[in-house]
Amino acid sequence: MSTKYFETLPSKLKNFFQKYPPGKLRYVTHPTSITNPMANPFISNRHPITNRFRDPVYSARRMSDIVKLASRYGVEDLLPTWQGVKLFHQEKYDKKQFMKGVMWPKLHKHEREPRVMKSNEEIDSILAKARVARQVKKVKKVKTWV
Amino acid sequence: MSFNYRHISKAGARILERVNNPVARFAKGKEKQRIQSIPEFMRPDLPIVDEAKKFKTEQDWKFLPGDRVVIVRGEHKGNVCVVKGRDEHTNGYLLDDNGPSKQVVVPKEYWQEGQTSHVVAIPKTMTQKDLRLVADIEDEAHPGQVKTVAVQNIVFKGTYYDEDYKKILPYRCVFGQTDLVIPWPRPEPVEDGNLATPPEVTREQTYWVDSVTRNSIPKKAFLTIRNPRSKYRRGKITAKDLKFLVKPEMPLTKSEQAALAMKEKLGEIKKLELTEDDKILISERVKSYLDKQSNSATTA
Numbered sequence: 209m210s211t212k213y214f215e216t217l218p219s220k221l222k223n224f225f226q227k228y229p230p231g232k233l234r235y236v237t238h239p240t241s242i243t244n245p246m247a248n249p250f251i252s253n254r255h256p257i258t259n260r261f262r263d264p265v266y267s268a269r270r271m272s273d274i275v276k277l278a279s280r281y282g283v284e285d286l287l288p289t290w291q292g293v294k295l296f297h298q299e300k301y302d303k304k305q306f307m308k309g310v311m312w313p314k315l316h317k318h319e320r321e322p323r324v325m326k327s328n329e330e331i332d333s334i335l336a337k338a339r340v341a342r343q344v345k346k347v348k349k350v351k352t353w354v
Numbered sequence: 355m356s357f358n359y360r361h362i363s364k365a366g367a368r369i370l371e372r373v374n375n376p377v378a379r380f381a382k383g384k385e386k387q388r389i390q391s392i393p394e395f396m397r398p399d400l401p402i403v404d405e406a407k408k409f410k411t412e413q414d415w416k417f418l419p420g421d422r423v424v425i426v427r428g429e430h431k432g433n434v435c436v437v438k439g440r441d442e443h444t445n446g447y448l449l450d451d452n453g454p455s456k457q458v459v460v461p462k463e464y465w466q467e468g469q470t471s472h473v474v475a476i477p478k479t480m481t482q483k484d485l486r487l488v489a490d491i492e493d494e495a496h497p498g499q500v501k502t503v504a505v506q507n508i509v510f511k512g513t514y515y516d517e518d519y520k521k522i523l524p525y526r527c528v529f530g531q532t533d534l535v536i537p538w539p540r541p542e543p544v545e546d547g548n549l550a551t552p553p554e555v556t557r558e559q560t561y562w563v564d565s566v567t568r569n570s571i572p573k574k575a576f577l578t579i580r581n582p583r584s585k586y587r588r589g590k591i592t593a594k595d596l597k598f599l600v601k602p603e604m605p606l607t608k609s610e611q612a613a614l615a616m617k618e619k620l621g622e623i624k625k626l627e628l629t630e631d632d633k634i635l636i637s638e639r640v641k642s643y644l645d646k647q648s649n650s651a652t653t654a
Contacts, residue, residue: 211630213637213644225636229628245623257612282643283636 221277228288235288250290395458399478400444409445412523412538413510415482417447420539422488424504425480430454434488438477446479454478489536505529505536 214222228235228249235248241256249265266274275294278284295303313320325331360367376384389397409415417423421437435449455475462472486504493501507529516523518541528534546552563570571579585592591599606614 209634209638211633211637213640214633217636217640225632226628227625229626229632230635231626231629231632243619243623245626255616257616281640282646283639286636286639 217281218277221274221281221283224274225286230283230286237289248288250288393461395460395464395474395476398441398444398446399456400441400446400481402443403445407445408442409440415440416508416526417482417485417487418539418541420541423447423449423485424488425449425453425484426486426504427484428454441479444479446481447485448477448479450477453480487536491534508536 214225217225233246236244236246237248239251239253239261240247242253242262243256244253247253250271252261252264254261264271271290272294275284275287275290276296278287279294279296360370372380373384385402389402392398412418417437419437419439423435423437425431425433425435430453433452435452437447438450439448440446441448455477457473457475459472460469460474486506487508488502488504490500490502493499505528509527509529509532510524511527511532512525513522514525515521516538519538523538526536526538528536576582581587585595
C-alpha cells in the first residue's frame, strides 16, 4: 500500500497529522500537564508549575475545521478526542432546537409586518382622501349655552 | 485672611469651586454681584460679552480710534465725536468730550497727574449700533468742495497692506456704493526707542558669498563660534550619558526564572513523529472510505 492517498489530503489536515500522528498510543481524554507529549491539543491543559489552565493548542473554530475535513475523508476516529458532539450541515439543522419566540412569535402577521402598498391605485386613493380632508374647513363650535 | 487653604484641607472646596464655576441658575446673579463689587470709576457701563462674541478683527469693530462718528440714539443724539479708544471686554467705544460722560468719585490712590478734585467726569462707553461713521466726500452739487455725511452702513471689499498699521486691512466701503471707499484713520505715530534699529539698516545686505566650495569661515575660527566638546553635539555619547540612557539589567524574579526553565523543558520534550506506517494507515482508511462512497453512489 502506498502513501498516495495521504499525500492527496488537504494541507490543513495533513499538517495536523504531521504534528499529532495517529499512533498506537492514544491522546489522553482529560486535562493533563502541558509537558505530557500525549496531551490532547483540543482541550485545555494545566501548567505544571503554576497549575493554571492554558487555552487548547487548537481553538474551537480550528478544531471544528479539522474535524469537518477529517469527516469528509472518513478519518475522524484517527484524531484526538474532542468534547461535545460535532454535527455538520443538514444533520446540524435537523437537530437544532428552535427558540419559542421563533416558533410562535407574538402578534398577528399583519401586526408584526409593516403594511405594503399593493398598487399605485391604492396610494392614489389614500392621497385623494387626504386632499379632501384638508379642503374641508373646520367649523368652530358655537357656544349655544352662552 | 487668606482663602487659599486648599493645601491644608479640602473643607469648603465645593463652595470655592462654585465661585469660579457657578451653577447655571446662579450664574446671572453671581455676575451681577461681581460687577457691583467693582468700584464705580472702574465699573464697565455695558454688559461684559462672552469670549466668542468679542470683536477681534477690523471688520468686527468697523470704527478704529481716530474715526469720527455721530451718535444716533440717546441723550447726546446728533453729536459728532472722535473715537478715542475701545473697551475689548464690552465691545464698547470710548468717545471724546462731545460724547456721554459720567461723574465718578476717584480715591486719591488713583488720581492722575494734574487732578485736583475727587469728582471727575469720565467718558461712557457706547455700543456700535448707537454710532454711525462720519466721512468727508466730494460734493457733486459744488464740484471741488467736500461735504460731511454720516454713513448708514459699511461693507468691506478687498484688502491692501497698510504701511502705518503694518498689516493687511480691508477696504471700508459705503453699503450700496462700493466704489466709495472711506479710508481708515491714521494711527498715532509711535516714537522709536533708544535701542531701535531703522528698517533700512536691517534690510541692508552686508555679506556676499564668493565661493560655493570654500567655506568662508576659517578653520581656526570655528572654535570661537562652536563648542566641539558640547554635550549637545550629535554622535558623541560619553560613558556618563550611556549610564543614563541604557536601562540597567535587573535580576530575574523567581517566577521569571521558573518560566524560562519551563520554556527549556518544553523544548526538550520529544514530539511524536509521523511514520511511514501512520501514512499507510491513513491512506488505507481514506481509500476504503472513498471506495465505499463511490459504491453506494453506483448502487443508488
